[in-house]
Amino acid sequence: MRKKIAITGAGGYIGSILVQRLLENDFSIKAVDMFFFGDAPLSRLRAHPSLELVRQDIRSIEPELFEDCDCVIDLAALSNDPSGDLDPELTRSINERGRMRTAAAAERAGVRRYLFASSCAVYGAGLEMNLSEEAPLRPLTVYAQTCARAEEAVLARNGAHFTTAALRNATVFGLSPRMRFDLVVNQMTLNAHESGRITVAGDGTQWRPLVHVRDVAEAFLLALGAPRQAIGGQAFNIGAENRQVIDIARSVKRAVATPSLITFAPGGPDRRDYHVAFGKAERTFGFVADRTIDEAVAEIARAIRAKRLTDTPTCHTVRWYRDLLSRPGQGLRLPDLVPVEARLPIAATA
Ligand SMILES: NC(=O)c1ccc[n+]([C@@H]2O[C@H](COP(=O)([O-])OP(=O)(O)OC[C@H]3O[C@@H](n4cnc5c(N)ncnc54)[C@H](O)[C@@H]3O)[C@@H](O)[C@H]2O)c1
Numbered sequence: 001m002r003k004k005i006a007i008t009g010a011g012g013y014i015g016s017i018l019v020q021r022l023l024e025n026d027f028s029i030k031a032v033d034m035f036f037f038g039d040a041p042l043s044r045l046r047a048h049p050s051l052e053l054v055r056q057d058i059r060s061i062e063p064e065l066f067e068d069c070d071c072v073i074d075l076a077a078l079s080n081d082p083s084g085d086l087d088p089e090l091t092r093s094i095n096e097r098g099r100m101r102t103a104a105a106a107e108r109a110g111v112r113r114y115l116f117a118s119s120c121a122v123y124g125a126g127l128e129m130n131l132s133e134e135a136p137l138r139p140l141t142v143y144a145q146t147c148a149r150a151e152e153a154v155l156a157r158n159g160a161h162f163t164t165a166a167l168r169n170a171t172v173f174g175l176s177p178r179m180r181f182d183l184v185v186n187q188m189t190l191n192a193h194e195s196g197r198i199t200v201a202g203d204g205t206q207w208r209p210l211v212h213v214r215d216v217a218e219a220f221l222l223a224l225g226a227p228r229q230a231i232g233g234q235a236f237n238i239g240a241e242n243r244q245v246i247d248i249a250r251s252v253k254r255a256v257a258t259p260s261l262i263t264f265a266p267g268g269p270d271r272r273d274y275h276v277a278f279g280k281a282e283r284t285f286g287f288v289a290d291r292t293i294d295e296a297v298a299e300i301a302r303a304i305r306a307k308r309l310t311d312t313p314t315c316h317t318v319r320w321y322r323d324l325l326s327r328p329g330q331g332l333r334l335p336d337l338v339p340v341e342a343r344l345p346i347a348a349t350a
Pocket of ligand 1: 008009010011012013014015032033034035036037056057058059074075076077078079080094098117118119120168169170171172173178180183317
């Protein structure tokens with residue numbers, strides 16, 4: 001029988017690529033999302049017989065949702081630093097308590113494996129190069145703090161019947177049906193194309209690990225199949241290469257057809273600065289990223305020129321969430337519910 005995977009945040013930038021990749025690999029998918037960016041990113045797959053779409057907030061998820069699932073991949077979150085700063089308490093309710101609730105519900109439902117989409121942002125301002133997964137975490141933002149706390153809670157649940165692992169993703173780039181132009185490579189590509197200017201925040205010497213969105217999907221696919229003992233209770237850095245932000249700008253400048261000028265944004269320095277090692281994921285489950293920034297820049301620029309990709313408000317995560325928060329009834333503000341753990345065990349309720 002096909003394995004069934006629930007993916008929370010399935011309608012997002014990574015989720016909409018991952019759903020397609022897992023369907024191609026003969027998995028059945030339960031795509032769980034509030035679809036804050038709409039459900040268009042999954043529209044071309046909607047008729048697929050192995051795909052089920054469920055509109056559900058992770059803050060009110062119940063174990064019953066996962067009872068027919070073998071694995072859960074947890075991607076739902078307010079997905080970057082500026083969005084996390086809009087309303088820190090809201091961010092904690094989704095990114096920390098919502099994700100912990102999802103893990104608790106999955107374990108209770110008898111799900112066998114739980115993969116958590118964490119972020120290399122947990123390293124904050126790294127003091128060394130080639131940070132391994134054992135390096136101390138110094139999260140600088142609310143977003144990064146919630147990643148670190150949720151990750152710790154999820155990994156602590158690892159046990160003989162419930163395997164948990166965290167993939168600490170580098171900053172992602174590349175084309176996706178839910179396009180994000182707030183991610184550094186994608187943003188620089190759009191700006192170069194539209195205005196002939198590439199803006200660098202701070203002095204550009206800060207390091208960023210990077211990875212293509214299709215390689216992230218590959219990493220989740222490999223982690224789904226990895227032996228339980230090899231990955232259980234552990235975190236893995238997922239990335240292709242580390243670059244200084246000024247160097248990313250130079251790559252984009254070379255790769256786009258439009259002649260462009262690199263400029264520096266006024267304002268304080270960007271304190272986020274981390275250079276990460278990727279060897280553990282390769283040694284443990286054979287993950288090696290193979291898509292480059294240059295390929296992605298060329299692909300995005302081609303899609304813009306061919307008008308297959310347009311810059312819409314949903315492509316800018318923080319602006320879109322700010323707009324949703326200004327309009328009542330958009331589903332973002334919800335009261336916290338009783339935690340799954342606080343309910344009676346399923347046997348005792350019978
Ligand atoms: N994109 C990156 O560069 C990157 C890097 C590191 C880690 N990550 C992590 O990967 C995950 C996915 O990122 P993404 O880039 O696809 O983000 P995204 O914003 O495109 O997708 C997140 C999805 O979660 C959904 N969502 C948000 N709150 C929800 C809630 N309360 N209930 C149900 N659904 C909800 C949104 O509707 C959206 O579809 C996030 O956890 C993010 O923190 C992303």
